[in-house]
Amino acid sequence: MVPPLALDIDGTLTTADGRIDSRAFELLPGWDAPVVIATGKAFPYPVALATFLGLSPDVIAENGGVVHVDDETTLLADLDRPRAVVEAFEERGGEIGWGGDTTVNRWRETEVALSTDADEGLLRRVAAEVPGIEVVDTGYAFHVKSTDVNKGEGLVRAADRLGLDPESFVAIGDSENDVSTFAVAGDSYAVANADEAATAAADVVLDEGFMDGTASVLEALRDGRGPSR
Numbered sequence: 001m002v003p004p005l006a007l008d009i010d011g012t013l014t015t016a017d018g019r020i021d022s023r024a025f026e027l028l029p030g031w032d033a034p035v036v037i038a039t040g041k042a043f044p045y046p047v048a049l050a051t052f053l054g055l056s057p058d059v060i061a062e063n064g065g066v067v068h069v070d071d072e073t074t075l076l077a078d079l080d081r082p083r084a085v086v087e088a089f090e091e092r093g094g095e096i097g098w099g100g101d102t103t104v105n106r107w108r109e110t111e112v113a114l115s116t117d118a119d120e121g122l123l124r125r126v127a128a129e130v131p132g133i134e135v136v137d138t139g140y141a142f143h144v145k146s147t148d149v150n151k152g153e154g155l156v157r158a159a160d161r162l163g164l165d166p167e168s169f170v171a172i173g174d175s176e177n178d179v180s181t182f183a184v185a186g187d188s189y190a191v192a193n194a195d196e197a198a199t200a201a202a203d204v205v206l207d208e209g210f211m212d213g214t215a216s217v218l219e220a221l222r223d224g225r226g227p228s229r
């Protein structure tokens with residue numbers, strides 16, 4: 001019997017150049033337990049990914065700001081303060097980046113994401129002036145978000161709605177925004193490309209990076225073996 005999964009997207013289900021690794025489409029469609037995709041990306045991305053993987057769209061998006069499980073969507077933070085931070089950042093000369101790609105933030109309902117090209121020092125100074133707001137660096141974006149939400153709290157909520165114990169989940173991830181997931185899942189794996197925070201928080205740090213690492217865990221779980229490192 002395979003365990004339920006809590007899976008990050010970027011750095012975890014992807015190749016080093018940011019594409020979904022095709023092995024996700026071999027390993028996940030038949031997974032015989034719930035799969036919760038837990039990401040910093042806006043809500044439509046994990047819904048689309050789950051749908052095209054043939055999974056039910058049980059997702060944690062926007063770093064826990066949005067939880068959608070069993071056809072119930074819950075917004076756990078609001079956009080006003082993150083937006084105010086980004087406006088103040090822009091008034092002081094900061095740029096959110098993304099080279100004119102307006103899709104990154106178009107569907108966000110609880111947080112704002114800035115390109116990692118943005119002026120991090122200025123962003124952190126502006127954010128520090130607003131209580132209850134933090135900047136999370138995933139290596140793929142700077143997320144301006146409420147301190148009240150995170151992926152781990154999202155997983156507790158998702159597990160409850162699925163009638164499962166969060167400890168029954170195996171979590172795999174690569175960055176700071178996965179630390180809270182690792183804290184509530186029973187077993188946690190950081191891929192080899194993981195940042196310092198995720199590496200320190202994981203039960204196991206894998207020898208292989210990106211989907212090579214993730215696939216090694218999923219294959220071992222599927223085959224009833226302990227995952228190799």
Ligand SMILES: O=C(O)COP(=O)(O)O
Pocket residue numbers: 008009010011038039040041138139140141142175177
């Ligand atoms: O949106 C990001 O910055 C990273 O996304 P992830 O949480 O799926 O890795």
Ligand SMILES: [Mg+2]
Pocket residue numbers: 008009010011012138173174175
């Ligand atoms: Mg990631």
